[in-house]
Amino acid sequence: MSDTASSSASAESTASAAPAARAAEPMVRAEGVMKSFGSNTVLKSISLEVGRGEVMCIIGPSGSGKSTFLRCINHLEKVNGGRLFVDGELIGYRQRGDKIYELHPKEAALQRRDIGMVFQRFNLFPHLTVLENIIEAPQRVKRQGRDAAVKRATELLARVGLADKAKAYPASLSGGQQQRVAIARALAMEPKLLLFDEPTSALDPELVGEVLDVMKSLAASGMTMIVVTHEMGFAREVADSLVFMDGGVVVEAGDPRQVITDPQHERTKAFLSKVL
Amino acid sequence: MSDTTSTGSARSGAPSPSGASSDVIKAIPLRHPGRWIIAVVLVVILALFVYDAAVNRPTYDWPSVAKYLFDRRVSQAVLVTLELTVLSMIGAILIGGLVAVMRLSPNPVLRALAWVFVWIFRGTPVYVQLVFWGLLATIYKTVTIGIPFTTAAVSWTTQEAISVFWLAVIGLALNEAAYMSEIARAGILSVDKGQDEAAVALGMTWGQTMRRIILPQAMRVIIPPTGNEVISMLKTTSLVTAVPLSTDLYTRTRDISAETFNPIPLLIVASIWYLVITSVLMVGQYFLEKRFARSTRFIDVGGNPVAPTAAAAEPATTGESNERGGA
Numbered sequence: 001m002s003d004t005a006s007s008s009a010s011a012e013s014t015a016s017a018a019p020a021a022r023a024a025e026p027m028v029r030a031e032g033v034m035k036s037f038g039s040n041t042v043l044k045s046i047s048l049e050v051g052r053g054e055v056m057c058i059i060g061p062s063g064s065g066k067s068t069f070l071r072c073i074n075h076l077e078k079v080n081g082g083r084l085f086v087d088g089e090l091i092g093y094r095q096r097g098d099k100i101y102e103l104h105p106k107e108a109a110l111q112r113r114d115i116g117m118v119f120q121r122f123n124l125f126p127h128l129t130v131l132e133n134i135i136e137a138p139q140r141v142k143r144q145g146r147d148a149a150v151k152r153a154t155e156l157l158a159r160v161g162l163a164d165k166a167k168a169y170p171a172s173l174s175g176g177q178q179q180r181v182a183i184a185r186a187l188a189m190e191p192k193l194l195l196f197d198e199p200t201s202a203l204d205p206e207l208v209g210e211v212l213d214v215m216k217s218l219a220a221s222g223m224t225m226i227v228v229t230h231e232m233g234f235a236r237e238v239a240d241s242l243v244f245m246d247g248g249v250v251v252e253a254g255d256p257r258q259v260i261t262d263p264q265h266e267r268t269k270a271f272l273s274k275v276l
Numbered sequence: 277m278s279d280t281t282s283t284g285s286a287r288s289g290a291p292s293p294s295g296a297s298s299d300v301i302k303a304i305p306l307r308h309p310g311r312w313i314i315a316v317v318l319v320v321i322l323a324l325f326v327y328d329a330a331v332n333r334p335t336y337d338w339p340s341v342a343k344y345l346f347d348r349r350v351s352q353a354v355l356v357t358l359e360l361t362v363l364s365m366i367g368a369i370l371i372g373g374l375v376a377v378m379r380l381s382p383n384p385v386l387r388a389l390a391w392v393f394v395w396i397f398r399g400t401p402v403y404v405q406l407v408f409w410g411l412l413a414t415i416y417k418t419v420t421i422g423i424p425f426t427t428a429a430v431s432w433t434t435q436e437a438i439s440v441f442w443l444a445v446i447g448l449a450l451n452e453a454a455y456m457s458e459i460a461r462a463g464i465l466s467v468d469k470g471q472d473e474a475a476v477a478l479g480m481t482w483g484q485t486m487r488r489i490i491l492p493q494a495m496r497v498i499i500p501p502t503g504n505e506v507i508s509m510l511k512t513t514s515l516v517t518a519v520p521l522s523t524d525l526y527t528r529t530r531d532i533s534a535e536t537f538n539p540i541p542l543l544i545v546a547s548i549w550y551l552v553i554t555s556v557l558m559v560g561q562y563f564l565e566k567r568f569a570r571s572t573r574f575i576d577v578g579g580n581p582v583a584p585t586a587a588a589a590e591p592a593t594t595g596e597s598n599e600r601g602g603a
Binding site: 074076105106109110112113114115116117119121123124125126127136137140141182185186189 | 382468470471473474475476477478479480481482484488489492493
């Protein structure tokens with residue numbers, strides 16, 4: 001199954017292909033995932049696993065396919081080949097025998113609501129207040145009552161340190177604050193997996209810390225996270241595994257400290273020498 | 277800096293926080309004699325034209341203008357024109373919004389349907405369309421509502437079923453809907469793609485995303501040109517004589533002039549009324565646009581966030597290095 005250079009990315013999850021109990025199943029399992037846009041193949045057979053409660057950081061030069069891979073995990077992009085499972089469930093398709101059926105958009109939406117995503121450019125809804133941003137999806141998608149949604153949102157805002165900003169509009173917040181709201185918005189759906197697509201790349205340097213702090217506390221609370229990032233400090237400190245991608249393949253994967261201090265591949269070495 | 281050797285009267289050395297000591301510039305404004313000359317010439321020409329129109333041109337027939345301006349038949353016609361405008365625009369906005377959403381839907385059948393609609397109704401003159409609507413009763417003589425394969429049915433002649441006024445409204449609304457759909461489509465497309473992705477990533481369906489996230493933001497772009505369309509519609513109602521509806525402002529004034537054999541004053545009456553209504557609409561549009569421009573919260577800051585607290589700590593580099601002028 002893992003015909004790429006990488007072995008299974010997660011260190012401890014040695015679960016074989018046979019999914020015995022659900023608890024033994026990793027949160028994310030990619031088996032030879034392929035993605036192309038027209039003739040441009042962006043992902044060439046990505047295989048990796050992310051265990052429950054694990055934090056995986058993905059690094060790599062721009063155009064290496066790391067964001068695309070992330071977007072495949074919640075089916076913002078359609079996978080063209082291989083299989084991608086989240087919590088044991090095939091993403092975007094249904095398999096019966098050896099036939100694969102496309103999912104109805106409503107079913108895809110159902111899969112996505114358990115997978116949170118935080119974007120590089122925050123993508124808060126500018127016409128809604130911070131509170132409204134957070135309660136929108138719980139109310140519309142999960143059919144939560146307004147009171148329950150507001151209560152939960154208030155807790156989440158306190159958790160990201162923005163309890164006083166509930167009534168503010170996104171445009172009046174700093175980038176770091178906006179990104180923390182975006183994290184709270186994703187958490188409001190009580191996801192089992194959180195995806196971060198370069199969450200600090202659009203931030204002023206002095207605002208990066210506050211967002212990373214929130215992410216660290218999330219990781220400490222046991223949230224399963226996949227983080228595409230350039231923050232090597234965060235990767236070293238928080239991540240359970242580190243994946244280096246280049247040219248649509250996983251070049252190297254393993255324990256973050258080991259990869260960072262003692263990279264095995266030339267491309268990893270070259271990349272790390274530039275970012276460290 | 278502090279070594280100001282200049283003999284400047286108010287220059288008091290060290291950069292004081294209260295900059296009260298610096299001179300206020302009282303410059304003599306630049307003169308624009310050319311503008312004055314052109315303005316005077318234009319005013320003279322205008323005055324001559326008005327004088328000429330008032331005194332030397334009996335065909336304007338100003339007494340008749342005054343007489344018919346508040347004629348009951350005319351003011352009723354103004355009301356009909358307003359009704360036509362409002363009803364057609366409401367229809368056009370609803371249908372146009374629907375068509376725009378269809379055009380952008382993932383469903384190819386809806387997309388094709390919307391495209392054909394815009395193609396036909398934007399591609400033929402509104403006057404021709406209105407004539408067609410007028411001939412509806414000729415083409416489809418009866419309207420029958422019944423249960424298929426039975427004889428139970430209710431039937432009207434088309435003429436009974438729908439009045440000329442409503443035919444005009446339908447004709448105007450459908451034509452305008454084609455334009456409104458393009459305006460709405462542009463508005464929808466102006467919303468950042470990330471908004472759509474964020475909503476979808478939260479598990480919202482396409483319809484929910486459109487209704488709750490995209491359309492509210494698209495309104496900012498949709499509203500100003502819609503104001504223009506209202507004004508345009510007001511004037512287009514003068515074509516309903518093609519249906520033929522004869523109770524609107526232009527047709528009514530033309531009918532009156534057909535009796536009096538004096539068309540010019542009634543044309544002036546109609547023009548005045550159209551101008552008055554347009555002016556009122558322009559005021560309305562001004563406030564509407566101001567209202568939507570005011571919500572600066574709509575401005576998507578994206579990667580350039582405003583950081584009020586961080587930006588406030590402005591470094592105190594007040595161009596002191598330039599201060600050593602004199603000596």
